[in-house]
Amino acid sequence: MIRKLSIWTAALFAAVLVVLLAVARTATPSAAQQPAAADQPQIDHGKVTFAQKCSHCHGPNMVNAGTVTPDLRTFPNDKERFTTTVKLGKNNRMPPWGDLLNDDEIADLWAYVSSRRKP
Amino acid sequence: MKRFALAAGLAILAPLGANAQTTEQLVKGATDTSNVVNYGMGYNLQRFSPLKQINKDNAKNLVPVWNYSLADDRSEESQPLVYQGVLYVTTHAATMAVDAKTGKQIWKTKVDYPAETPRIVCCGIINRGAAIFDGKLFRTTLDANVIALDAKTGKELWRQKTGDIKEGYSMTVAPLVADGVVITGISGAEFGTRGFIDGWDPATGKHLWRTNTVPSPDEPGGDTWKGDTWKLGGGSTWITGSFDPESNTVYWGIGNPGPFNAAVRPGDNLYTCSVLALDPKTGKMKWHFQFSPNNPFDYDAVAEMVLADMTVEGKPTKVLMNANRNGFFYVLDRTNGKLLAANPYVKVNWASGIDMKTGRPIETDVTKDAREGKKVTVYPSILGGKNWEPMSFNPQTGLAYANTLAFGGHYKSEPAEYKAGEWYVGMDLTDVWEWGDGPRGHLKAIDPMTGKTKWEVPSDIPRFSGVLSTAGGVVLSGQLTGEFEAFDADNGKKLWSFQTGSGIEGQPVTWEQDGVQYIAVTSGYGGVYSIFSGDERLANVPSGGSLWVFAVKN
Numbered sequence: 001m002i003r004k005l006s007i008w009t010a011a012l013f014a015a016v017l018v019v020l021l022a023v024a025r026t027a028t029p030s031a032a033q034q035p036a037a038a039d040q041p042q043i044d045h046g047k048v049t050f051a052q053k054c055s056h057c058h059g060p061n062m063v064n065a066g067t068v069t070p071d072l073r074t075f076p077n078d079k080e081r082f083t084t085t086v087k088l089g090k091n092n093r094m095p096p097w098g099d100l101l102n103d104d105e106i107a108d109l110w111a112y113v114s115s116r117r118k119p
Numbered sequence: 120m121k122r123f124a125l126a127a128g129l130a131i132l133a134p135l136g137a138n139a140q141t142t143e144q145l146v147k148g149a150t151d152t153s154n155v156v157n158y159g160m161g162y163n164l165q166r167f168s169p170l171k172q173i174n175k176d177n178a179k180n181l182v183p184v185w186n187y188s189l190a191d192d193r194s195e196e197s198q199p200l201v202y203q204g205v206l207y208v209t210t211h212a213a214t215m216a217v218d219a220k221t222g223k224q225i226w227k228t229k230v231d232y233p234a235e236t237p238r239i240v241c242c243g244i245i246n247r248g249a250a251i252f253d254g255k256l257f258r259t260t261l262d263a264n265v266i267a268l269d270a271k272t273g274k275e276l277w278r279q280k281t282g283d284i285k286e287g288y289s290m291t292v293a294p295l296v297a298d299g300v301v302i303t304g305i306s307g308a309e310f311g312t313r314g315f316i317d318g319w320d321p322a323t324g325k326h327l328w329r330t331n332t333v334p335s336p337d338e339p340g341g342d343t344w345k346g347d348t349w350k351l352g353g354g355s356t357w358i359t360g361s362f363d364p365e366s367n368t369v370y371w372g373i374g375n376p377g378p379f380n381a382a383v384r385p386g387d388n389l390y391t392c393s394v395l396a397l398d399p400k401t402g403k404m405k406w407h408f409q410f411s412p413n414n415p416f417d418y419d420a421v422a423e424m425v426l427a428d429m430t431v432e433g434k435p436t437k438v439l440m441n442a443n444r445n446g447f448f449y450v451l452d453r454t455n456g457k458l459l460a461a462n463p464y465v466k467v468n469w470a471s472g473i474d475m476k477t478g479r480p481i482e483t484d485v486t487k488d489a490r491e492g493k494k495v496t497v498y499p500s501i502l503g504g505k506n507w508e509p510m511s512f513n514p515q516t517g518l519a520y521a522n523t524l525a526f527g528g529h530y531k532s533e534p535a536e537y538k539a540g541e542w543y544v545g546m547d548l549t550d551v552w553e554w555g556d557g558p559r560g561h562l563k564a565i566d567p568m569t570g571k572t573k574w575e576v577p578s579d580i581p582r583f584s585g586v587l588s589t590a591g592g593v594v595l596s597g598q599l600t601g602e603f604e605a606f607d608a609d610n611g612k613k614l615w616s617f618q619t620g621s622g623i624e625g626q627p628v629t630w631e632q633d634g635v636q637y638i639a640v641t642s643g644y645g646g647v648y649s650i651f652s653g654d655e656r657l658a659n660v661p662s663g664g665s666l667w668v669f670a671v672k673n
Contacts, residue, residue, distance in 0.1 A: 050539070051548040055509045056241055056651055060551055063653035068193070070644035095237045100541065 025039060046112025049105055062116045073118045079110050123375060140202055140251055142299060146364045152603060154200040155628045158248055158293045159509065162362040163426040164462035166511035166587050168629045172636035173592030173671050177246040178605040178614040182672045185222030186635065189664035195643035198293060199250040205380050206639065208666055209246045211261050214268055219632060232262035239287045239540055242647035243307045246295035250301065252321055257301050260291035263344040265303050265319060277324030280535065283303060285540050297362040297369050297399040304356025308377045311543035312607045314354030316371055318402050328402035332356060332373045332390050340389035351537055352640060353377030354391045358421040358507055363453065368405060369397045370424040370439055370453065375417045378535035380545025381490050387412035389631045392420045396456060396583035406456035411445045416530060417487045417501040423509045431459055442510055442521050443468065443502025447473055448570040462570030465504035465523050469497050483601035492532050500528030509626060511588040516608055518564045518573055522582040523559055523575045552652065564611060574611035580656055583648050585626030594610055597623025599644055600660050621663045622649060638669045
């Protein structure tokens with residue numbers, strides 16, 4: 001609960017900051033929604049990449065039982081660990097993808113994984 | 120005369136030591152109750168045993184005899200072989216020989232493959248078993264090698280590469296040894312590969328022949344592909360074929376075309392979704408029958424081609440039967456490929472029937488719409504009416520016992536862009552399933568000629584295990600939730616159940632040793648349904664592979 005609250009507080013603070021900056025620059029009221037809107041194409045792209053490269057082990061739309069392969073909806077909020085695992089593979093189970101996926105594609109996958117995180 | 124005396128002397132000595140095992144023994148595999156020398160419990164792939172010690176009256180007294188850890192937590196789909204008291208079993212990562220009576224390991228040989236390999240394995244990190252011949256074990260590796268091991272020591276004797284993982288080729292199939300030739304198939308039709316079947320010399324590993332399952336433009340059938348589409352045309356061969364020694368013919372099922380998006384590849388796309396009748400010595404095709412021309416729905420036709428002698432319209436007939444992934448149960452005359460019966464055994468909406476003259480499906484608007492790029496709900500789903508898990512045919516009841524699937528799917532084609540070593544399906548993979556409300560699978564007793572169900576046992580989470588039936592009137596199969604179960608072959612009544620600790624995707628076998636009938640099955644899940652369905656009800660079923668052996672307690 002505390003963690004949830006602090007995330008909300010941080011989000012609210014960020015939103016307020018963006019609004020203030022936006023108002024200062026252009027005074028456009030809709031600018032407050034820009035950060036979320038900018039993330040969506042990244043999430044969408046990540047979703048497609050996931051369907052093509054990851055879903056045959058991690059389940060359609062990341063839904064799986066979490067037994068044979070990890071349930072990525074419970075992956076910790078640790079982008080560095082995610083990026084390293086995707087690039088290099090892990091424990092001789094997760095294959096390395098560093099030669100097929102570039103940094104942007106991995107960042108998009110991370111955006112998608114983050115968007116699916118279980119509360 | 121001297122020669123004869125020597126041969127007779129050797130025959131007398133044979134039971135005393137582990138002998139190199141012969142063509143004759145492979146041919147008699149279906150009735151050899153003291154060994155399991157063939158994939159499918161016989162060249163006919165019937166998975167039927169004449170043994171009766173375990174029967175419908177005493178199956179309730181089945182107890183575990185031993186358990187052997189496979190030291191692996193992937194899917195365990197390997198069919199064990201048993202020869203002269205030694206049981207041979209495989210995983211993706213090792214080949215093992217175990218004392219069949221005590222469960223004690225005799226040897227274990229690890230299998231290594233590049234860490235990138237799982238990228239191009241569509242449906243579970245698995246191996247389906249070995250073949251045994253002339254003192255050697257033959258198996259395939261996930262990175263598309265065929266290897267031979269010394270059956271006594273596990274030492275590798277030869278190795279041959281069949282394809283490159285960078286191009287999407289992998290192998291999970293158990294080889295077939297027919298007429299002295301080791302025959303193997305290939306996986307990878309979801310990655311823009313071109314399928315084939317290979318023949319190898321068992322002694323040396325020398326490559327004897329390759330039959331491409333997708334013809335080039337100058338080969339027969341080449342005109343069923345447009346432009347260069349044949350080069351990426353799929354047609355995997357990932358399940359072991361059957362063999363009729365009398366006519367010296369191998370029957371091998373061919374997988375789906377690539378990509379799934381059928382608009383990319385106009386034409387019938389021979390020999391995808393077909394069965395081929397082959398000469399084992401040369402790989403030359405005797406006849407073919409295509410079940411699903413230009414198929415959009417991944418109706419792969421690799422699953423077991425079961426051979427039997429049946430009475431059809433009053434005449435004794437040599438048939439081949441197949442519970443096709445497309446939802447129809449086919450019976451063909453195996454001497455010439457003529458269609459004898461084709462009836463739905465599950466819900467089907469992509470075709471209203473099969474034209475008995477041409478053998479072609481009578482397609483519905485669902486298929487037409489799918490080809491035009493519209494989103495459709497199709498039955499069966501891309502996993503089929505039955506997936507790879509092998510059925511059993513009991514010649515005494517005349518019924519086929521099969522684990523069937525009762526759900527549909529959503530299908531929408533997408534543009535397919537080929538990149539070597541990456542998915543090449545051209546289908547929306549974000550919305551694949553139409554589960555419905557009822558059970559997702561049934562163990563069914565099916566009349567081959569009508570497709571009708573004599574009895575069925577439903578399961579909420581579908582079964583993905585092979586089926587074994589015996590002359591004791593028992594049908595054995597496993598659940599993804601771990602239970603290994605026995606049923607009455609006449610009415611489907613459950614006789615016995617045992618929790619094996621992980622989900623079962625294995626292939627049960629039975630044999631008799633020193634007067635005791637044993638049943639073996641691997642436990643350990645992680646195959647196509649468990650990883651690709653998103654069924655969260657499996658969250659409390661642990662992974663972890665092991666081999667169980669059971670017998671009836673006196």
